[in-house]
Amino acid sequence: MVFIKIFYAFISVTLMGGILGIGLAIAARLLVVKKDKRVSAVEEILPGANCGACGFPGCSGYAEGIVNKDADINLCSPGGPTVLAKIAEIMGKEAASSGEKMVAQVHCRGNRDTSVFSYNYKGIEDCNAMYSMFGGDKDCKYSCLARGSCIKVCPVDAISRDEKNRIWVNKDLCISCGKCVDVCPTGAIKMIPYSADAIVACNSLDKGGKVKKYCSVGCIGCKICEKKSPEGGFVVENFLATINYDMEGDRSGAMDSCPAKCIIAADTAELTIPEVEETQKVNE
């Protein structure tokens, strides 16, 4: 009896293993998924920054999207025209440029000198962590929190902090991947065209009187910019001026006459904000 049992055990395990193994081998043959050689070719050309600006998950995802899903070949902004030309060669498509390069910029210049703070934050250096505490330590809940989450997330180190704790994006380094826009909890980082000469460096949708109380460089929605530079594309909505960059008129009049001096040149790293006496203190 014992021998028969051993025999059964031996036979059944052998058979099971054999059948399953052969079955898997056959299944692997039948269910093989063909891979297009162009996918790896395109992937090699792409910059490999895996920034996600194209909307696909990383460069390999975009390569697959180009070959298999007929995605546009001009979505890779870090690669620029050179990469576009090479991909066009592989795919046999026309190299149509993607229009103007967009860059990120921080639309807020508030710091300890200019803004009123509601409390002293002593948590971890992370904007989203701070945002979970009453929307940040400034009275202005639309502002740059200056904890540097965008600096950490930027794949090309284009974002820096000046000695006055203000964040600024170097537009020549920016590859327009939009990661900083996604990570910013207050939405103070917005995309602007590379050629933009001016930005409204404020993100506050509060009424003018309220903004004046908590920030000396905040847009109060006075509409002076609309009047001084009618061709500049200034639009004041929800007490915040925005610029329509399709209009290419002169914007210097608005920059000079903005009472809060929050319309600033977009290509300078240093700003000419009138220095404020350090009388504003944390609300007790």
Place this chain on the structure above:
Amino acid sequence: MSYIGIIITFVFINNFILTQFLGLCPFIGVSKDVESAVGMGFAVTFVMAMASIASWAIYHYVLVPLDIVFLQTISFILVIAALVQLVELVIQKISPALYKALGIFLPLITTNCAVLGIAIINVRNDYNALESFIAGIAAGLGFLLAILLMSTIRVKLDLEWIPKSFRGIPIAFVTGGLMALAFMAFDNALLNNLLG
């Protein structure tokens, strides 16, 4: 036992991770962010349901007739591993989207002790085919519940001040222990009260 009883038992009372302490490797390893934790949870649910059916068939149509029940561990492992491989191949062919979501996790689960655990527990409880299948799904959902709770807690923990020596895995172990204590509140008395 009724089907609802089986579901409540395996999701809450005998939760695979927090009460039976099976499948702790993915519980700690894949719970760093919510998205992959949910993917892992569904992959485990899927594999557990398949494995329950397959192991039930092997047990009742091969092992019992030949009187070689002592081979259940090795034959379950064999069948489950082959089954998961096959499922992976089929998913890759039929649905690339599903493969992207579950594909990375499937090979990890092939020899997961939770999957072998559900097969053996089904045999021990003498479940029929449908009961085994439901137990498999319920155990998988219990796994999903535990790993989802864990991952959301860990995402929050990442933003907290934690003493340096506790950061990462140590605080995750402490958290898991506390969660297991909380799950002790579910016991068979609850089931009796619910279902009479």
